[in-house]
Amino acid sequence: MEIDSTTLTDLEIFEAAGGRAGVFELIARTTTSLGRSALRRRVCNPFSDITEIRRTQEAVAFLARHPDLVVVADAGVRAVAKYLRSNITPPEDFVAGARLERIWWKLRYRDALEEIETGAHATVKLFEYVAKRCASLQSVDAPASLSEMGSSITGTAEEVLRVASRSSTLLAMDRPLRSSLKPRIEEALRQIGELDALNAMALTTSKRGWIFPDLVESDTFLLEAEGLHHPFLTNPVRNPVRLSGGEPMVFLTGPNMAGKTTYLRSVGLAVLLAQIGMGIPASSARLSPAEVLFTSLNPSDNLRAGISYFVAEVLRVREAATHLAAGKRALIIFDEVFKGTNVHDALDASTEVILGFARARASGCIFSSHLVELVNRLESEPSIRYCCFDAEMEHGIPRYSFRLGEGVSDRRFGLLLLKQAQVPELIARIAAAS
Numbered sequence: 001m002e003i004d005s006t007t008l009t010d011l012e013i014f015e016a017a018g019g020r021a022g023v024f025e026l027i028a029r030t031t032t033s034l035g036r037s038a039l040r041r042r043v044c045n046p047f048s049d050i051t052e053i054r055r056t057q058e059a060v061a062f063l064a065r066h067p068d069l070v071v072v073a074d075a076g077v078r079a080v081a082k083y084l085r086s087n088i089t090p091p092e093d094f095v096a097g098a099r100l101e102r103i104w105w106k107l108r109y110r111d112a113l114e115e116i117e118t119g120a121h122a123t124v125k126l127f128e129y130v131a132k133r134c135a136s137l138q139s140v141d142a143p144a145s146l147s148e149m150g151s152s153i154t155g156t157a158e159e160v161l162r163v164a165s166r167s168s169t170l171l172a173m174d175r176p177l178r179s180s181l182k183p184r185i186e187e188a189l190r191q192i193g194e195l196d197a198l199n200a201m202a203l204t205t206s207k208r209g210w211i212f213p214d215l216v217e218s219d220t221f222l223l224e225a226e227g228l229h230h231p232f233l234t235n236p237v238r239n240p241v242r243l244s245g246g247e248p249m250v251f252l253t254g255p256n257m258a259g260k261t262t263y264l265r266s267v268g269l270a271v272l273l274a275q276i277g278m279g280i281p282a283s284s285a286r287l288s289p290a291e292v293l294f295t296s297l298n299p300s301d302n303l304r305a306g307i308s309y310f311v312a313e314v315l316r317v318r319e320a321a322t323h324l325a326a327g328k329r330a331l332i333i334f335d336e337v338f339k340g341t342n343v344h345d346a347l348d349a350s351t352e353v354i355l356g357f358a359r360a361r362a363s364g365c366i367f368s369s370h371l372v373e374l375v376n377r378l379e380s381e382p383s384i385r386y387c388c389f390d391a392e393m394e395h396g397i398p399r400y401s402f403r404l405g406e407g408v409s410d411r412r413f414g415l416l417l418l419k420q421a422q423v424p425e426l427i428a429r430i431a432a433a434s
Helices: 005-010 033-044 050-065 074-085 099-108 110-139 144-166 170-178 182-207 260-275 309-325 343-358 374-378 414-420 423-433
Strands: 222-228 239-243 249-253 284-288 292-296 330-335 364-368 384-394 397-406
Touching (some): 005 260, 033 182, 050 144, 074 182, 110 182, 144 170, 144 182, 170 182, 239 260, 239 397, 249 260, 249 343, 249 374, 260 292, 260 330, 292 309, 309 343, 343 364
Parallel strands (some): 249 364, 249 384, 292 330, 330 364
Antiparallel strands (some): 222 239, 222 284
């Protein structure tokens, strides 16, 4: 699935507002640095192929049921990786089995000898351990994807241990480990990282009670979910979402602070997590995977490039339109589009874009806006659904339910929020001081 850096930023994957930890840190229950890197690659490169997602779901679900099966310590993995990177090379005429040669090396190259022997020892110990772990995968009838990784790692472990058994000293086994076997050991380390990443996804899914969405074969994007919520919220209000080929567009309204942006992030995040093959924060869900996940929640200007806020919005719209014009199955999410221009232009531009995007029946789109005047301009398009987050006034104070409802909200609390911030009082004092 295509996903760009702006979307990852909008969804607060790696960093949240105020420099706080992003969603990635909720998932990153890895035990190794290689696993953390593998998990990051998976998050940045979600699957769009339904077969790959299903294979990963099966692996993650299995590991959730067997949480301690493939846990590997980072120290051992780091030691082997460092050893393979070493540029210390014994001379070509060195007789590996000769103990006299080792004594000579120890006298002349003590530090180098220690580095080589420490690395070789760490490699043997790591593969002794992972061979046992991978054997456990076979004994409990693991899914095909895990069995394949386990078999590959086991094959490398057997070669490493065979070299170790035939070598009289650690120095003697160094050359085959860092020459002929090096590519296989590096590949085994990569697969150990992948297992660690899958295990982290399984732990998060299990500990947080997330569910695997049912995957649906379809030429059009489909997302139906109940109980959807954002994992950053302590006591979240759970909401539904429905996007399908018949009604691919949701027009979302509601006053400030009612929950629109959090909801948009929840929808985008659910699709991202689902398409890397792990559980999502919902009570049930059905998904036909997207080929593109694209958001525009907080565009920014670029002074040096001469790009104003409005131009940044236009460029973001053009990128989304390019995906849709290419016929890609996409999920497109826009929050308060065209804020950077006057109301008249915002109405005209929003009308054209929303009506145009609503005709992309293979995709799903959500547009949020405060411009309720758009409803009259959009009512001719039957594929648009109207949803809102509303609020009630109690004794002059807005009360938010944070629940998604059908219809349009025309509530506006801008002036009220201004009063609550005591801005009118300060303005009066400005006038009095003049």
